Amino acid sequence: MSLAVRNLTVSHDRRPAVHHLSFTLRRGGLMAVVGPNGAGKSSLLRAIAGLHSPAEGEIVAEGRVALLPQQAGLDRSFPLSCREAVMLGLWAECGGFGRIAEDGRVLRALEAVGLSGFAGRPVGSLSTGQFQRLLFARLLLQDAPVILLDEPFNALDARTAADLLALVRRWNGEGRTILAVLHDLDLVRDEFPETLLLAREAVAVGPTEEALSPANRLRARRMAEGWDPHAEPCARAA
Numbered sequence: 001m002s003l004a005v006r007n008l009t010v011s012h013d014r015r016p017a018v019h020h021l022s023f024t025l026r027r028g029g030l031m032a033v034v035g036p037n038g039a040g041k042s043s044l045l046r047a048i049a050g051l052h053s054p055a056e057g058e059i060v061a062e063g064r065v066a067l068l069p070q071q072a073g074l075d076r077s078f079p080l081s082c083r084e085a086v087m088l089g090l091w092a093e094c095g096g097f098g099r100i101a102e103d104g105r106v107l108r109a110l111e112a113v114g115l116s117g118f119a120g121r122p123v124g125s126l127s128t129g130q131f132q133r134l135l136f137a138r139l140l141l142q143d144a145p146v147i148l149l150d151e152p153f154n155a156l157d158a159r160t161a162a163d164l165l166a167l168v169r170r171w172n173g174e175g176r177t178i179l180a181v182l183h184d185l186d187l188v189r190d191e192f193p194e195t196l197l198l199a200r201e202a203v204a205v206g207p208t209e210e211a212l213s214p215a216n217r218l219r220a221r222r223m224a225e226g227w228d229p230h231a232e233p234c235a236r237a238a
């Protein structure tokens with residue numbers, strides 16, 4: 001197994017965003033995470049990436065995990081050039097000074113996502129699509145066997161989405177394991193063989209067509225609508 005999530009509860013202020021969730025993903029697996037707003041999808045990815053400690057349960061990943069976060073949660077006014085922003089992806093691998101020797105890799109990553117000539121541009125000057133390409137270049141450099149994508153094609157034009165989808169396909173073809181939060185169910189059906197349908201708890205996990213059956217989607221909607229944000233914290237997640 002490349003990724004195993006066992007009885008995972010992720011809480012904010014002791015209120016569970018993800019509740020007693022278990023699933024596994026084989027090496028080279030390609031799985032979509034689908035669910036209503038507030039279903040816990042981003043919380044799940046952040047916990048797998050090690051950015052949020054689980055309240056309960058266990059996450060086992062084979063090798064390094066790289067996360068493409070949601071753009072909406074990022075501060076783009078930070079004074080960084082594209083080169084520096086992509087180099088941040090190398091921090092865990094090379095530390096501060098070692099990265100300077102890696103400029104060639106950074107330029108190649110920028111080129112691979114269609115951003116040749118952008119190395120010196122401030123990140124704040126990029127369009128949404130260009131910024132998403134930049135985040136993909138950073139992921140490319142991280143070279144992780146497990147890749148988490150949080151709404152990777154949101155607010156992109158067709159050309160940018162197609163280019164970045166081609167990169168995802170390439171990574172998967174190289175045997176990397178990919179877990180992606182998506183709202184476009186047609187894209188999920190076309191590209192992702194497996195799906196986790198999440199409404200804080202797992203509604204379904206398995207082959208996409210079965211997981212996204214009308215009955216499961218209705219159940220997910222009802223579970224999300226029935227959730228009381230003021231309910232008592234989960235006693236088991238204390």
Ligand SMILES: Nc1ncnc2c1ncn2[C@@H]1O[C@H](COP(=O)(O)OP(=O)(O)OP(=O)(O)O)[C@@H](O)[C@H]1O
Pocket residue numbers: 012013016017035036037038039040041042043044
């Ligand atoms: N930092 C936080 N502090 C407090 N509550 C949070 C925090 N982050 C998320 N939550 C809450 O956790 C629940 C799940 O949020 P999360 O962002 O994981 O859902 P999501 O499925 O990714 O939603 P969306 O589709 O809208 O992006 C929501 O009720 C949200 O308000």
